[in-house]
Amino acid sequence: MAETLGDLKTMLNGLSRASQQVGLRMNMGKTKIMSNAHVPLQPVIVENAALEIVDEYVYLGRTIQLGRSNFEKEVNRRIQLGWAEFGKLRAIFSSKIPQCLKTKVFEQCVLPVMTYGSETWSLTMGLIRRFRVTQRAMEKAMLGVSLRDRIRNVEIRRRTKVTDIAQRVAKLKWQWAGHIVRRKDGR
Template sequence: MAETLEELGEMLTDLNDASKQVGLKMNMDKTKVMSNEHVSSSPVTVGGVTIEVVDQYPYLGQVIRLGKSNFDKEVARRIQLGWAAFGKLRHIFTENIPQCLKTKVFNQCVLPVMTYGAETWCFTKGLIHKLRVAQRAMERAMLGVSLRDRIRNEEIRRRTKVTDIAKRISTLKWQWAGHVARRADDRWSRKVLEWRPRVGKRRVGRPPTRWSDDLRKVAGSRWMQMAGDRLGWRSLGEAYVQQWTTEG
């Protein structure tokens, strides 16, 4: 990360030179450059190769994207990957085996694919709704029913007994928030959480949803200090999860 593209180019050149000294080689096809609107676009060249400039890129299993609604595409990708995992296991979900085994397979093989990295997402009602709609469709496929059968969602969940995706991702985020807030070292997760990059006047219109907004609704503005009390934080987590499981 750098403040200017010139500085970034120098950092990449240093990395390339240091890599060669120990017998390593940078993969320029997998090396990309991303910048926000405050940086003037100009080419970055390393070792005679111009690095491609992109507006999004999958990194460590997630799509990194700058700007508003930067989690929409990641959620859509997660749903697509969830359906892919579901399709590979469809023979299990359609076979005449006990429902408890189907539930276990779904919770351990499909749900983790859809919720990987969810603790880093900025939750919105629309995001939660998309995930729950996808899960309901999978549950109907597990039972061999369709929307035309007019079976209520509550009844379908009673039959499948799978973990609600909204409950899973909100639980993951609450646990991760407490874990990061209690860190006393100098790691990046704590630094990024406390970083305040915006300066000057903000744009007209509704401000973008911040990662900690939904945490503040339950624990208040001093939520990081409250996370130090593990028992109290765990009890507040029930209210936090409840606010998302009742949506949509």
């Protein structure tokens, strides 16, 4: 972080030089510039490469953006990642193994991908609903049930015994709050 583009250029060039002295190299393709409305944007050049200017980017598995936090894009991204993980495990979910094992795989592989970092999200009822709709679609796929079968969601949940994603997010939030409260180091 820097207050001016000049300070930022100086810091990045210093980081690049220090990295090279210990045998490391900055990845200019992954290095991005993001600023608030108070800094006029100009290209920043490090090692003869202009760094990309972005409004948002993914850092440590989470979308970072300045300004008012809107988790809609992050929820969309998490749902997409959840479907990707579900797709990788489709052979397991469509196999003849017992439902309790499918549920365990779902709760240990797919749900964590969808809820990673949710402890700090401010979710609206609409975003929670989108998570639930996605989870129900995945549960129907696990059971081999289609909408034409007209099986109620309650029955699908009874069969899969999967934890509701909204309950999982709430539990993660409470666990995080407890972790923060128990700190004794003054932070």
